[in-house]
Amino acid sequence: MSHPSSHPSSQPSSATPRPRDFSALAAYGWDTAWEAAYDDACARPATAGPDPVPGRVVRVDRGQCDLVTPLGTLRADTEFVVPRDPLRVVCTGDWAVVDATGNPPYVRALLPRRTAFVRSTSSKRSEGQVLAANVEHALIAVSLAAEVDLGRIERFLSLAWSSGAQPVLVLTKADLVPDETTRSHLLADAATSAPGVPVLAVSAETGEGVDELAAAVAGGTTALLGQSGAGKSTLANALLGRAAQTVRTVRDRDHKGRHTTTTRNLLPLPAERGGGVLIDTPGLRGVGLWDAEDGLGHTFAEIEELAADCRFADCAHVAEPGCAVLAAVESGTLPERRLDSYRKLLRENARLAARTDARLRAEQHREAKQRQALGRHMMERKRGPRRRS
The missing domain is CATH 1.10.40.50 (Probable gtpase engc; domain 3)
Incomplete structure (x- = not known):
């Protein structure tokens, strides 16, 4: 893989102005504030170059990422923006300045994030890991097929509040709790652990609560988070209106799931339901706090x-x-x-x-x-x- 500085296209040129029709990005959250941030980034000497275009990262994989741009979807190198700070690595949901003429294309710079969902890693070096960027809503999926862990809910909510996103607690697989009294108790316990947070009982199997949830997150960027087996992929398919994500069953003996989703993918939501985008994430076994003091205050x-x-x-x-x-x-x-x-x-x-x-x-x-x-x-x-x- 060649370094971006070796690309002929990385030398400044004014032969062709960069494209200004960014309407194709509107469905992915592009607005006038992002355009201003993009123009500011392009004006910096370190970022300037021929024909840079804005793009939103829809997937990251081993030093490369897929971005949706005004020129279509590009696969680009991220080598040029590898920082010392692990919190500044390219992440699903990021907006970036892309050199589309490079061979291969590459990310020149990231635009400043509005929000970032960060957890601590298991590393003894106390590093943080960004799970998703520029998110307005954080859907915390908790399965009703197993005993509800209120402490884990509080942990997820603390991280969600700290990210700057609005959390929504989604109790999935509600069809497995047909008894109304039992369900009411579970909802009440969850609500006690989530002050100021919408709590919705949803069944992707029957469609219960799906329309209400879709309305709650319409038009923005939503990250879907939770443990393996919480029904995230099934819920994602219900919100997307299609089988975009593979679904696998949980183990009968302990109701734990298998890692169906292995990468963080950004997917457009149906326009007829208000649009927006959904970031589906792999199941999280460990959820360590990271700079979560404000989030704890909310939770x-x-x-x-x-x-x-x-x-x-x-x-x-x-x-x-x-x-x-x-x-x-x-x-x-x-x-x-x-x-x-x-x-x-x-x-x-x-x-x-x-x-x-x-x-x-x-x-x-x-x-x-x-x-x-x-x-x-x-x-x-x-x-x-x-x-x-």
């Missing part, structure tokens, strides 16, 4: 509201006097499970941040010592003054 909004009434501004909601959060748990208005999940995700997010920030590590060490001192003080108060022999 646990009721705890954040209660915390405003705590006696101490830095209340950790553990044993402090005058803690409004603990009072809500004792009164039964806040489920203890919610507080436990909140604490767990806060600790995880803080640990990840500390691994990449020496200053935060020092602060956490100091705060840990203060909490230990507070704990000893509270224990001494409970035991009462020591008697001298």
Whole structure:
């Protein structure tokens, strides 16, 4: 594979102006703001060149990507834009400046992202991984065919809120829970774990809820996320109105799915349902938080509201006097499970941040010592003054 700098087309030329009819991109989310960002990128010396065109990444595969452009769909190299920052690698959903005359075509630059769905990797280097870019809606698919894991829902929602997208919680395979009372309880539990988030029960098998879901995400870019076996591919086909994605059955013994979708694909939604595009993603086994403090604030909004009434501004909601959060748990208005999940995700997010920030590590060490001192003080108060022999 030749490096882009070796392409004859990479030398600046003004022989032919770049095409200005970008109407073919409108169905993929192109608007005047993206056009302004594209013009700005083309004006930079590092990006300037002959006949660059805008394109949206619909698939990434081993150093190459497929993009939809005004010239049609192109397969392009991404070698020229390999950054040191793993969060800046080319990702499905990105808008890019493309040299269509290169041999092969190649991506010159990425346009600034509006949103990015990022998770931490399992690497000890504390790297983040971008799952999808420039997304307006994040559909979190959770199967009703197995026991609903509320903690996992909260984890997904925290990442979705942190991305800048509006999450929508989709309880799939609703036809497998025909009992209305049972279904109502499941919906209520899910809604408790997802304040401010639409919660929809959907069955791609019967069509229940599909039209409502399509209306909720019409016109924008939607990322479909969830574990393997959640019915994402089946749901994607229902929204697309065609069998675009391969569907496989889950294992009977544990209801776990097999990885049907292996790449992130951006697919246009039907115009008759309002249009927009859908990014279907592979099933996620692990969902590590990444810079999710704001997302946690949204996901646990009721705890954040209660915390405003705590006696101490830095209340950790553990044993402090005058803690409004603990009072809500004792009164039964806040489920203890919610507080436990909140604490767990806060600790995880803080640990990840500390691994990449020496200053935060020092602060956490100091705060840990203060909490230990507070704990000893509270224990001494409970035991009462020591008697001298």
